[in-house]
Amino acid sequence: MTKKPTAARQEADLRKLLDVVRQALTIPFDTFDYDRRIFDRATHARTALTAVATETDVDLPWEINYLQRQLAAEEQTAAEREAAHCRRCHTPFDPSDPRFDGHARYKDTTWCQACIDNCHEGSAEHVCLICEPSRYGGEQQ
Ligand SMILES: [Zn+2]
Ligand SMILES: [Zn+2]
Incomplete structure (x- = not known):
């Protein structure tokens, strides 16, 4: 009991x-x-x-x-x-996406191909989470 x-x-x-x-x-x-x-x-x-x-x-x-x-x-x-998602656009990674600007993961980063492409192709004023993490309250202050 x-x-x-x-x-x-x-x-x-x-x-x-x-x-x-x-x-x-x-x-x-x-x-x-x-x-x-x-x-x-x-x-x-x-x-x-x-x-x-x-x-x-x-x-x-x-x-x-x-x-x-x-x-x-x-x-x-x-x-x-x-x-399993890109940290910038929150799209799920798709390993079978062959496009250079698709939704496969870019190398072993936390970004997708599309976001990396968008970042690299950005204009002079372009700023994003990938190239300027500190502006987004990112960890690398
Ligand atoms: Zn993305
Ligand atoms: Zn960028």
């Missing part, structure tokens, strides 16, 4: 669960694939909330742990999805 958690313990666990749900639903608006990600994360959060709302003697620490693992998995999948 398992010991029933104290009221104080349960309250602390509930707060923790709510905090994990809050984090699940908080991702920056400029996140790549925002709509898809918020949908996936809301689905996981709802599963946990449904268990808490409907099951008697719900195991809160288990639910918290489960939700955290689901969110970590979602994070991982989203990173893989993002890596």
Whole structure:
């Protein structure tokens, strides 16, 4: 027979669960694939909330742990999805696209052929994420 958690313990666990749900639903608006990600994360959060709302003697620490693992998995999948897209135009890489200005990945960069071509062919005033990352809040400041 398992010991029933104290009221104080349960309250602390509930707060923790709510905090994990809050984090699940908080991702920056400029996140790549925002709509898809918020949908996936809301689905996981709802599963946990449904268990808490409907099951008697719900195991809160288990639910918290489960939700955290689901969110970590979602994070991982989203990173893989993002890596399969050009960072400038967000078009999925298409390795079978033979065009020099197509959607295949350019060498082992995070850009597609089209964006590299557009950048290299740009006029004197041309500026983009590829040639001037710092202007776009890029990492190479
Ligand atoms: Zn591109
Ligand atoms: Zn450029």
